[in-house]
Amino acid sequence: SQQGEEDPQALSIQEGENATMNCSYKTSINNLQWYRQNSGRGLVHLILIRSNEREKHSGRLRVTLDTSKKSSSLLITASRAADTASYFCATLRQTGANNLFFGTGTRLTVIP
Amino acid sequence: NAGVTQTPKFQVLKTGQSMTLQCAQDMNHNSMYWYRQDPGMGLRLIYYSASEGTTDKGEVPNGYNVSRLNKREFSLRLESAAPSQTSVYFCASSEGGEDNEKLFFGSGTQLSVL
Numbered sequence: 001s002q003q004g005e006e007d008p009q010a011l012s013i014q015e016g017e018n019a020t021m022n023c024s025y026k027t028s029i030n031n032l033q034w035y036r037q038n039s040g041r042g043l044v045h046l047i048l049i050r051s052n053e054r055e056k057h058s059g060r061l062r063v064t065l066d067t068s069k070k071s072s073s074l075l076i077t078a079s080r081a082a083d084t085a086s087y088f089c090a091t092l093r094q095t096g097a098n099n100l101f102f103g104t105g106t107r108l109t110v111i112p
Numbered sequence: 113n114a115g116v117t118q119t120p121k122f123q124v125l126k127t128g129q130s131m132t133l134q135c136a137q138d139m140n141h142n143s144m145y146w147y148r149q150d151p152g153m154g155l156r157l158i159y160y161s162a163s164e165g166t167t168d169k170g171e172v173p174n175g176y177n178v179s180r181l182n183k184r185e186f187s188l189r190l191e192s193a194a195p196s197q198t199s200v201y202f203c204a205s206s207e208g209g210e211d212n213e214k215l216f217f218g219s220g221t222q223l224s225v226l
Contacts, residue, residue, distance in 0.1 A: 033214060033215075035215075040220075041219055041220070042116070042202055042204075042217030042218050042219045042220055043155075043202070043204075043215070043217045044217070045214035045215060045216070048213070048214060088154065088155070090215075099145065099157050099160050099170060100157075100215065101157070101171075102147075102154045102155040102156075103154050104152060104153065104154040105154055
């Protein structure tokens, strides 16, 4: 079963607007990561937030983590057409195999 | 610095045929992974290798075998391909360790089994 699920499945916004994507997960985690995938390409790591952190920034990206609600959000500010891609959250569980479990992704379209 | 290189990029097989997907990384990473990506399912881990000489099953290992040939290379073999194995396959690598750091992905192999 999937560890993480993103919401919404698809999001369409105008260039310059902010985009917010959410991720929910089921078990306790060590860290949560966000990845981006352009059409027909591999995934690219964006940002990692550890279980003892609540917020992290990287450029136009802001990630929050609420371990009590088992949820995270990714905010992209001042979006650009080049941000059009699918975004995935991935969680590293505290127990079991040392690997990441990916959600089903949010497809973001930024309209110029 | 090529990162993670996968070959081939595209492949069409008939049911029952076998093939090997190749993956190599030049970042001196300890851990390597094989994922498959299906529409609506996200990425699912097939096999991984935490370090050279070790391999372990992931979520969906049935129908696959892997070989960690050396620190750089990690191959995925389909012994008898089935239509259910039609998917996009991604190899990834990471430095590894207790608190797994970010993954670096290859560009993928699109496999169709007829």
